[in-house]
Amino acid sequence: MSSKEKGQAKAEQAKGKLKETAGRAVGNERMTAEGRAEKAKGNARQAKEKIKDVFKG
Numbered sequence: 001m002s003s004k005e006k007g008q009a010k011a012e013q014a015k016g017k018l019k020e021t022a023g024r025a026v027g028n029e030r031m032t033a034e035g036r037a038e039k040a041k042g043n044a045r046q047a048k049e050k051i052k053d054v055f056k057g
Contacts, residue, residue, distance in 0.1 A: 005049045012042030 020035025022028075 009042045009046035009049065012045060013039050016042055
């Protein structure tokens with residue numbers, strides 16, 4: 001996994017988790033859902049990079 005892509009994936013996951021937690025804390029369902037979506041996007045990016053690594057090796 002390239003370090004740039006890995007960093008982006010981790011950043012998206014962290015941002016999503018933070019947004020989801022903040023949404024829950026203030027009772028904002030929309031923010032919570034957006035956080036979950038961002039976290040899922042980060043997870044998908046990370047999975048894509050892992051698959052690319054498997055086929056490179």
